[in-house]
Amino acid sequence: xxxxxxxxxxxxxxxxxxxxxxxxxxxxxxxxxxxxxxxxxxxxxxxxxxxxxxxxxxxxxxxxxxxxxxxxxxxxxxxxxxxxxxxxxxxxxxxxxxxxxxxxxxxxxxxxxxxxxxxxxxxxxxxxxxxxxxxxxxxxxxxxxxxxxxxxxxxxxxxxxxxxxxxxxxxxxxxxxxxxxxxxxxxxxxxxxxxxxxxxxxxxxxxxxxxxxxxxxxxxxxxxxxxxxxxxxxxxxxxxxxxxxxxxxxxxxxxxxxxxxxxxxxxxxxxxxxxxxxxxxxxxxxxxxxxxxxxxxxxxxxxxxxxxxxxxxxxxxxxxxxxxxxxxxxxxxxxxxxxxxxxxxxxxxxxxxxxxxxxxxxxxxxxxxxxxxxxxxxxxxxxxxxxxxxxxxxxxxxxxxxxxxxxxxxxxxxxxxxxxxxxxxxxxxxxxxxxxxxxxxxxxxxxxxxxxxxxxxxxxxxxxxxxxxxxxxxxxxxxxxxxxxxxxxxxxxxxxxxxxxxxxxxxxxxxxxxxxxxxxxxxxxxxxxxxxxxxxxxxxxxxxxxxxxxxxxxxxxxxxxxxxxxxxxxxxxxxxxxxxxxxxxxxxxxxxxxxxxxxxxxxxxxxxxxxxxxxxxxxxxxxxxxxxxxxxxxxxxxxxxxxxxxxxxxxxxxxxxxxxxxxxxxxxxxxxxxxxxxxxxxxxxxxxxxxxxxxxxxxxxx
Numbered sequence: 001x002x003x004x005x006x007x008x009x010x011x012x013x014x015x016x017x018x019x020x021x022x023x024x025x026x027x028x029x030x031x032x033x034x035x036x037x038x039x040x041x042x043x044x045x046x047x048x049x050x051x052x053x054x055x056x057x058x059x060x061x062x063x064x065x066x067x068x069x070x071x072x073x074x075x076x077x078x079x080x081x082x083x084x085x086x087x088x089x090x091x092x093x094x095x096x097x098x099x100x101x102x103x104x105x106x107x108x109x110x111x112x113x114x115x116x117x118x119x120x121x122x123x124x125x126x127x128x129x130x131x132x133x134x135x136x137x138x139x140x141x142x143x144x145x146x147x148x149x150x151x152x153x154x155x156x157x158x159x160x161x162x163x164x165x166x167x168x169x170x171x172x173x174x175x176x177x178x179x180x181x182x183x184x185x186x187x188x189x190x191x192x193x194x195x196x197x198x199x200x201x202x203x204x205x206x207x208x209x210x211x212x213x214x215x216x217x218x219x220x221x222x223x224x225x226x227x228x229x230x231x232x233x234x235x236x237x238x239x240x241x242x243x244x245x246x247x248x249x250x251x252x253x254x255x256x257x258x259x260x261x262x263x264x265x266x267x268x269x270x271x272x273x274x275x276x277x278x279x280x281x282x283x284x285x286x287x288x289x290x291x292x293x294x295x296x297x298x299x300x301x302x303x304x305x306x307x308x309x310x311x312x313x314x315x316x317x318x319x320x321x322x323x324x325x326x327x328x329x330x331x332x333x334x335x336x337x338x339x340x341x342x343x344x345x346x347x348x349x350x351x352x353x354x355x356x357x358x359x360x361x362x363x364x365x366x367x368x369x370x371x372x373x374x375x376x377x378x379x380x381x382x383x384x385x386x387x388x389x390x391x392x393x394x395x396x397x398x399x400x401x402x403x404x405x406x407x408x409x410x411x412x413x414x415x416x417x418x419x420x421x422x423x424x425x426x427x428x429x430x431x432x433x434x435x436x437x438x439x440x441x442x443x444x445x446x447x448x449x450x451x452x453x454x455x456x457x458x459x460x461x462x463x464x465x466x467x468x469x470x471x472x473x474x475x476x477x478x479x480x481x482x483x484x485x486x487x488x489x490x491x492x493x494x495x496x497x498x499x500x501x502x503x504x505x506x507x508x509x510x511x512x513x514x515x516x517x518x519x520x521x522x523x524x525x526x527x528x529x530x531x532x533x534x535x536x537x538x539x540x541x542x543x544x545x546x547x548x549x550x551x552x553x554x555x556x557x558x559x560x561x562x563x564x565x566x567x568x569x570x571x572x573x574x575x576x577x578x579x580x581x582x583x584x585x586x587x588x589x590x591x592x593x594x595x596x597x598x599x600x601x602x603x604x605x606x607x608x609x610x611x612x613x614x615x616x617x618x619x620x621x622x623x624x625x626x627x628x629x630x631x632x633x634x635x636x637x638x639x640x641x642x643x644x645x646x647x648x649x650x651x652x653x654x655x656x657x658x659x660x661x662x663x664x665x666x667x668x669x670x671x672x673x674x675x676x677x678x679x680x681x682x683x684x685x686x687x688x689x690x691x692x693x694x695x696x697x698x699x700x701x702x
Contacts, residue, residue, distance in 0.1 A: 010071035011063075012612075013245075014498035015052055016273050017043055017077040020300020020350050020370045021466060022051040023492035023669075024059045027499055028069075037063045038492045040402055040466065040669050042370040042377075048079055049234040056241060067242035074498035076250035076272035079230055080223040084125070084270070084321050084333065089222035090166040090197075094126045095156060095185060096214065097173040098133040098149075104218065108211050122333065125222045126169070132156045134172075134185070140512065142178035153185050157192045169221035171201035171214040176510030179206070197224045204265060205336045207510040207555075207602050212318060212336040219321070219335055220267035227266035231259050248503065248541050250276050253315065253338035255504025255608070261537050268337050270321060273494045274304045278313040278340045280497030281462040284487050284687070286311030292459045294445065295342075296475065297493060298468035300350040300387075301367045305445045306342040307454055308462075314341040314452070317555075317566065338506045338604075343448040347440055349387040349467040350374055353433045355420055363437045375416035378409040384420055386437055388413035389430035390470055394634035394645070395664065395673055403668035431637035438471050442478040460485060464493025469665075469672035473690050474637075477675070482693060488686035491669020503541040503609035507534040508602060515556070515574050515581075515598045523572040527552055527605055534607035542609045549609075555602040556581040558593050564601050626657040634662065636676070650688070657682045 014025040024039040039059045044050040052075075060067060083089045094104065104124040113119040124131075134156065135149030160168065168189060175182045179202030186198050199221040205213045235247060249262040252271035262269055274297060281295035285308050293308040306313050319339045320332030346365020350373060353363045363386065368374050372381035376391045376398075390396050391413045398408040417426040417433075449456050457480040463472035469486045476484045489496050507530040511523075531550055538548065554577060557564035567584045569577060577600070582592040628646025635642045648659055650667040658681050659665070661674035665688060672688055674680045681689045 011060075011065055011069045012072040012499045013056070013059075013070050013074070013243075014276075014492075014495035015056075015073070015075045016276060016492070016495040016498065017048050017052070017075075017079065018273060018299045018301065018494075019043065019078055019082070019367060020348065020373065022048070022055060023466075023495040024055050025489060025492045025495035025499060026059050026063055026065075027496075028063075028065075036489060036496075038489055038495075038669055040491060042373065042406075045082075045369065045371055048077060048230060049237055052234060053237045053241065056238070056243070068244065070243045070245045072248075072499070073238070073243065073245045074248045074250060074256060074501065075234070076276050076494065076498055077230075077269065078273055080227050080266050080269045081271070081321065083223045083226050084219060087125070088226075089125065090225040091130075091164055092126050092167045092169060092218060092222045093130045093132065093156075093160045093165045094169045094171065094214070094218055094221075095132055095134050095153070096171050097137060098135050100173060100210070101128070101131040101133050103211055103214055104131060106211075125218050125333070130160070130163075130165070132160070136172065136181050138172065138174040138178045138181060140174050140177060142174065144178070144180070148181040148184055150184070150188060153188050154192060157189055161193055161196075165196070167197045167199070167221040167225055169199045169201070169214075169218045171210070171217045173210060175200070175202040176206040176208060176213070177512075179203075197221065197228070199224060204267060205508075207336060207508060208512060209336070212334045215334050216267055216336045219270075219333065220265060223266045224263070227269065228263040231263055235259060246541070250498050250501060251338075251505070252319075252340065253504065253506060254279050254313065254340050254501060255506070255606075256498075256501050256541060257503070257505055257537055258540050260540075261505070265337075267335060270335060270337075271319065271339050271342075273299075274306070274342055274344065275340045276494035276497035276501065277304060277464060278306045278308075278342065278497070279501045280464060280487070280493045281306070282308055282311050282313050283497075283500045284462060284485070285460075287685075288485070288683075288687075290460050290462075294449075294456060294459045294461050294479075294481070296441075296461055296463045296468050296472060297465040298441075298463075298471060299348050299465045300467065301346070301348040301369065302344050302365075303347040303441050303444075303465075303468075304342050304344045305441070305448055306340060307449065307452065307459075315339065316341040338508075343444050345440060345444045347386070347437045349385065349390070351386050351437060352383045353385065353389070353420060353436070354383075361420070361432055361436050363433055363440065374413070376408040376410065376413040377406070378412060381412075382416055382419070384413075384416040384429075384433065386433060386467065388416050389433040390467075392417060392426050392430040392635075393434065393637065394632055394642070395470055395671060397632070397666065397671075400666065427635040427642070428640055431635060431640060434471065434474075434637050438474050438478065441471070441475055445475075445479055456481060462487065464490040466491050466670050469670045469688075471673070473673055473675050473678055473692065476690075477692055482691065484690040484692070485683075486665075486672050486688040486690065489669075490672075491667065500612055502611045503538045504606060505534045505537040506604050506606040507531070507537075508604040510602045512601050513599065514559070515577050515600050518574055518600065520572050520574065523603075526603060527572065530603065530605035531607060534605050538607045538609055546609055548607055551606040551608070553604045553606075554581075554600055555604075556584075557599055557601065558585075558596045559599050560596070566604075626653055626659050628659070628663060632664070634664070636662075653682045653688075655682050655684045655686070 205216040250272040277297040351364035374385040661678040665672040
């Protein structure tokens with residue numbers, strides 16, 4: 001269906017750049033409902049904007065639209081994350097308090113492998129010769145103990161510029177309590193090196209714990225020149241296409257911000273793609289009335305799992321980038337920014353399979369990416385991948401992949417699989433590859449749930465991403481989950497999540513001390529200042545007069561504890577803050593600790609705009625059994641035997657349609673595998689609802 005010119009509807013465009021594919025989602029509203037067009041193209045890693053600028057005209061042409069009709073554009077990218085992981089950011093220097101230049105190397109007491117004598121922590125982003133000390137000192141209370149050595153700042157800056165420095169991070173001790181020295185340093189640097197990007201820890205991450213604060217600030221400085229240049233190039237390219245809508249960026253927290261904010265704090269974009277997926281799953285869960293869910297996002301490079309409680313994803317204040325030791329906690333670089341809490345493993349369609357020195361089959365975390373990509377892409381890749389395995393098992397149609405825009409090479413896939421073991425049939429090896437990657441995802445989900453005291457069996461698995469529908473039902477079986485939902489547009493779920501997110505920004509500030517000793521008026525003023533800071537970020541991304549919501553929270557702990565809880569606050573009265581903390585502590589740990597003072601270590605204010613409207617689900621229609629359009633020989637990874645599976649075109653299955661497994665539900669962006677013994681029903685909003693085990697029997701009986 002094309003757009004009728006007289007109505008001139010406004011379009012919303014979401015763009016997600018992943019490690020393997022760049023996803024596009026276009027939505028607009030008509031009297032008959034919400035309409036959508038989607039597209040997937042291979043990512044162009046050397047210049048990510050090229051895939052975007054090629055895909056946007058294609059998508060608009062398919063919808064019969066013109067660029068001027070795009071009124072909302074939201075973008076998320078892995079550019080910052082990849083720059084950190086691949087160590088290809090800007091040449092960055094770090095100015096810090098005298099005596100603390102080695103904090104980035106020494107870190108904290110966390111160790112990913114307690115008993116591995118050969119364990120080595122990843123090297124800091126900034127080598128020691130570029131970590132330079134500056135005299136001056138603030139106390140933990142924010143009082144100046146020693147003045148800033150401005151001559152040292154000038155001397156260090158001169159040396160850095162001579163060495164070719166491209167970006168500078170500034171992190172002084174206790175700058176969260178008093179940023180005066182950091183701000184003065186920036187002023188000096190602006191005179192000495194106009195235009196050189198400078199990141200201050202008091203702005204990037206103004207909270208306690210110098211190791212996390214310094215790492216976050218350095219990461220921001222490291223990716224800032226790359227991200228800023230990319231976003232400006234993309235803005236200019238979109239303008240040349242005729243798109244006048246301002247571009248918004250998805251943040252790791254699930255909120256949206258302007259390009260200016262993203263250029264200033266690119267570290268907040270690190271988990272933008274996964275955050276968009278969490279927003280996508282959360283909105284669907286709320287619309288369907290699902291209380292507890294597990295969001296499962298599997299693309300070309302990684303798989304992400306996120307727990308949803310009452311349609312809301314769990315969030316955190318710190319995460320790790322580039323876990324270098326078997327994805328173990330403590331082996332990566334800590335980044336302290338608001339983030340959707342999820343577990344991420346190197347398991348995607350492009351994940352490479354190999355046999356290790358002990359003869360064991362391993363899959364990932366290495367990925368073939370988009371260049372050269374899996375062997376079946378026909379671009380020169382030779383290593384066996386999960387996508388090659390799915391093709392050889394018959395789950396993918398070589399001629400119809402990506403709507404026929406990309407033909408898959410079965411011969412190359414078979415040749416790549418033989419690299420694992422030339423004596424075994426390729427289909428047996430392919431089944432083993434998919435089994436290994438599914439077992440790895442199930443193990444990650446169990447650990448993630450156990451660490452948070454959450455069960456999995458009672459949850460609904462919401463699967464999206466180009467590869468997730470291929471593995472969702474088998475993953476659910478391993479987790480004991482009885483129901484799987486494959487939403488409409490699942491193949492580009494994160495891009496759709498971008499369109500469904502609301503403009504939002506969290507401003508934080510380190511504020512330490514006993515709660516009982518705090519002045520309510522002073523605390524109110526501190527919250528008001530943070531609210532104004534967050535409002536200044538959110539307001540430009542909304543039409544004038546849009547309603548804004550303010551949420552306040554504090555990081556609290558009992559005196560003597562090393563970790564804190566984030567607690568929502570309705571009042572700044574000390575008694576009310578303590579009561580809210582004790583209730584949160586009871587919910588987390590079972591009972592509060594009597595007679596121990598409560599401490600505050602930081603405060604935060606989140607300002608949110610209104611949530612975009614999406615089409616709500618209606619009542620489930622009467623089901624009717626749908627016959628497959630055709631069959632195809634598919635190899636069962638469990639039995640190793642081939643059988644004829646029914647093939648259904650997803651577009652041909654209307655609401656209420658019921659299909660029995662074994663079956664494949666085929667669409668342009670992905671394929672849904674419905675194993676034997678399962679059923680799939682089409683919901684009113686077009687979602688595929690897969691019932692496993694006893695639940696499948698009930699569907700057929702009905």
